[in-house]
Amino acid sequence: MGLLQPDPFLNELTSMFERNRDKGSVWVTVKRSSMKSKSQKNKMATAGEPVEYRCLIRATDGKKKISTTVGAKDHQRFQASYATLLKAHMAALKKRERKDKKKGVDGDRKDGAGSTKKPKRV
Amino acid sequence: MVYVTSWDEFVGRSVQLYKADPQSTRYCMKYRHCDGKLVLKVTDNKEMQRFSFIISSDVQLLFKSVISLLLAFCLGLLIWEECLKFKTDQAQDAKKMEKLNNIFFALMARGPDVTVPLTFAVDLSEVTGKEQMEAQPAKKGRGRKQHSDILQTAGREAEVLFSFGLLQKFCGVGKHDPMMLLSLPPSIRLHKK
Numbered sequence: 001m002g003l004l005q006p007d008p009f010l011n012e013l014t015s016m017f018e019r020n021r022d023k024g025s026v027w028v029t030v031k032r033s034s035m036k037s038k039s040q041k042n043k044m045a046t047a048g049e050p051v052e053y054r055c056l057i058r059a060t061d062g063k064k065k066i067s068t069t070v071g072a073k074d075h076q077r078f079q080a081s082y083a084t085l086l087k088a089h090m091a092a093l094k095k096r097e098r099k100d101k102k103k104g105v106d107g108d109r110k111d112g113a114g115s116t117k118k119p120k121r122v
Numbered sequence: 123m124v125y126v127t128s129w130d131e132f133v134g135r136s137v138q139l140y141k142a143d144p145q146s147t148r149y150c151m152k153y154r155h156c157d158g159k160l161v162l163k164v165t166d167n168k169e170m171q172r173f174s175f176i177i178s179s180d181v182q183l184l185f186k187s188v189i190s191l192l193l194a195f196c197l198g199l200l201i202w203e204e205c206l207k208f209k210t211d212q213a214q215d216a217k218k219m220e221k222l223n224n225i226f227f228a229l230m231a232r233g234p235d236v237t238v239p240l241t242f243a244v245d246l247s248e249v250t251g252k253e254q255m256e257a258q259p260a261k262k263g264r265g266r267k268q269h270s271d272i273l274q275t276a277g278r279e280a281e282v283l284f285s286f287g288l289l290q291k292f293c294g295v296g297k298h299d300p301m302m303l304l305s306l307p308p309s310i311r312l313h314k315k
Contacts, residue, residue, distance in 0.1 A: 017153075017155070020155060021155045021156070022155070022156055023156055024154070024156070025152050025153060025154045026152070026153050026154075026155075027150065027151065027152045027153075028150070028151045028152075028153075029148055029149070029150040029151070030148065030149045030150075030151075030223075030226055030227070030230065031147070031148035031149070031230070032144055032145065032147075032229075032230035032231075053230070053231070053233065054231065055227060055230040055231040070227070070231055071231060072231045072232045075227050075228070075231035075232075076227075078227070079223065079224055079227045082223065083220045083223065083224075086216065086219075086220065086223075087216070087220070089153075089155070090153060090155075090160065090213070090216045091155075092155045092156075092157075092158035093158050093160060093210070093211055093212055093213040093215070093216055094158060094211050094212055094213060095213050096212065096213070096214050
């Protein structure tokens with residue numbers, strides 16, 4: 001596998017999330033890179049050419065490694081698809097338990113200030 | 123490893139870290155579905171020799187360790203490694219993370235000079251987010267899509283969003299076609315009559 005185009009990368013990432021639902025982790029790393037070796041970069045700098053930077057995205061599940069690069073032009077489209085992907089798969093995180101918190105607070109009030117205050121619910 | 127507890131602090135510091143060294147800073151994410159845990163890490167990989175207290179009966183070793191400690195201390199002042207981590211199990215943080223993803227994508231793909239909205243006070247107006255971004259052509263230009271594209275890619279989301287927030291309240295919808303959007307209010311009034 002290794003270096004892919006952004007769309008196949010997203011597909012592979014989807015399957016990676018699917019495979020690791022019950023066990024395992026998914027690591028995604030984002031870094032800026034010009035994708036050129038140091039010598040090439042030095043050459044370009046001395047020649048006066050602007051070094052073009054891209055965003056390197058790597059993903060792994062501990063066993064398989066995939067990566068892709070995204071330039072300035074396509075990064076918004078990639079970011080939108082990536083966000084959708086994450087939203088779809090990160091379902092295991094806890095939702096905000098506001099109702100429970102409220103109940104807990106009301107319960108405490110009843111217990112603590114029962115003698116001075118009348119409980120709202122009879 | 124430093125776990126930062128406040129999200130805003132984590133964002134501020136990680137962007138600062140990136141701007142200090144865009145070449146070596148990376149943003150990592152680890153997600154475990156089985157545990158429902160999400161960990162974010164931003165680091166610049168700079169070396170910092172760790173302090174280690176070596177208990178040794180060998181005088182030479184002790185001497186060497188003292189020297190290395192001093193060296194590490196001096197180097198520590200010059201080369202400061204930073205690793206910021208943030209862990210969570212809350213779904214609301216996943217949404218915040220998406221915004222941070224956007225920030226980093228913009229910074230990394232376009233360059234560290236891009237101005238991005240850092241404070242989440244501003245970003246709260248982005249909660250209705252993409253709709254506003256897409257519908258902003260309606261406010262700025264009738265059909266001037268090029269202009270709107272420039273605005274979209276620029277970092278001036280705050281002022282556009284505030285002005286647009288008013289427009290959205292007025293129109294009540296965020297649609298793609300700017301002309302449609304402009305024509306909606308009069309037709310609604312007609313229907314009401």
